[in-house]
Amino acid sequence: MGNVVPKHLDCASCRTALFIHIRALCNGLRAHSLCAPDAGHRAPPSGHDTGIRVYNSLSKRKEPLILRNPGLATWYSCGPTVYDHSHLGHASSYVRMDNIRRILTKVFGIDVVMVMVITDIDDKIIKRANEMNISPVALARVYEQEFKRDMTALKVFPPTLYMRVTEHIPQIISFIQQIIANGHAYTTTQGNVYFDVESIGDRYGKFTGAITNAESEFADSDKRRTRDFALWKTSKPLEPFWVSPWGKGRPGWHIECSTVASSVFGRHLDIHTGGIDLAFPHHENEIVQCEAYHQCDGWGDYFLHTGHLHLKGNEEKMSKSLKNYITIKDYLKSFTPDQFRMFCLRSKYGSAVEYSKESMQVSINILQIISSFMDDAQSYVKGQLLCKHVQEDVLWESLNETKLNVKAAFADDFDTLRAVDAVMDLIHHGNRQLKAVSKDSSDATSARSTLVFGAIISYIDEFLDMLGISLKHKQVATEDRSSALLVNVVEELVSFRSKVRNYAIGTNDCETPQSEEATLSKEEMELQKEKRRQTLRDRLPLLEACDTMRQNLAGLGVNVKVRLHTVEKRAVVKCYCG
């Protein structure tokens, strides 16, 4: 995003410097629990303590999350620069932030007012539009729509307000005028406006302190000092422009976020988010612009940054400009949104994540374990799965402990990884109690513990639903609106297979009752057994077809289970059950 990064990325030394810088920031994020030496620098915000602790990139430590208004969080999120497809890097950043938002609202009862800006004018948009021979606005609208569609597909809640840069140019111009009037920016004869970093003394460098803009950027610029950055850029021939007091031009990247955030939230903002690459210089610059405009100190109470997603064996983040991306649309051809959401839950939002087929497989397996447990637990509650006596008190205790552990994990910097582990522990306990027995077993008649399993099912359902995962649509890719229909079709198919299979193994055939079996002669018994064997041989192709269908459905993520008590009597079909 923005106009600083590509210049860095064109040049090998700047690229290296940028990666070192990002790694340093990521390391800072990983060391969440450590206190940074300068942590005491900022006064804690005044307001209402939520009981949550968050890692604040500003102080580089975990702090109590204190909101200005009780039960309400104001949240500004940097949005995408829309000149190309959205990729899994965007997906991971926005899904992880969506999880935080869901936790805030659904677990802690905090309403969130979230604003996200869409960067629809920028060097890269203009360049790409020229290459494609279309207008920058047309290009931006196409990819903006695609981004929104992709987010919907991944079940990311839309922000309260999406705001486009191009629809706020007058506000941006006034914002810059005020910064100039307050003595923190200067104009040049070429029609550029720059922020005067020296004018704010040592208040620059909240995120880094050490990094300055590259000399290469300074070389062909009319700014006074290296660290100064553009608020308004004069337009080159054939570029889109807006008329301003400084001539025809367009806004710099950072100013759009400061203006839009201030236009909605005024001088106070609780939470600001983005990927870790945005901490410097983007967020650094946003802060000083806002402080210069509002004449305040400490704009933005909490800065939360997501770690980067990168491909296995690749140190660089997945990015449009590096062309090393997998689009969200392509990803959803092979995987489901729920599988991606589970992938995101399996790490802390601030850490880097490695994307690979293997890491996806781990998430798929977890969902399958959950799904399988929920199926078994439901069958048990319905009386379809007969089990040994259940130790209810152990399960009630485990459920209560899980609830406490999950909430504590969420209150500790939204630790989704720990929360999922706690739920998997509960499932482990549940599975240990669901020991299937045959219907003839004496255990089969013991009283069922339906209530505790009902409570566990309901809790896990709520937990997943809260985090945007729905087992009801399990294993079905939801590229179109017909997913619900598809689920019904799959269920119909599975039920048909089950009828065919029962016929093939002779479950529904009239048999000689056990009481009468005793009266049969040895020859008659032998005849009866031979008749059964012949029936099974005749119907073997049907069994094989059922088996093949089960394997094929498993390949598509639909697991067909055969209940123990319906098959165990028949030794001959053992090789087909499971």
Ligand SMILES: Nc1ncnc2c1ncn2[C@@H]1O[C@H](COP(=O)(O)OP(=O)(O)OP(=O)(O)O)[C@@H](O)[C@H]1O
């Ligand atoms: N690989 C990634 N991992 C995590 N977050 C990412 C990744 N790539 C982008 N983001 C985040 O997505 C948001 C929008 O990013 P942006 O539009 O700048 O994407 P980009 O692919 O990095 O683009 P560019 O290559 O043009 O800089 C930002 O908050 C950014 O930090």
Ligand SMILES: [Zn+2]
């Ligand atoms: Zn921004």
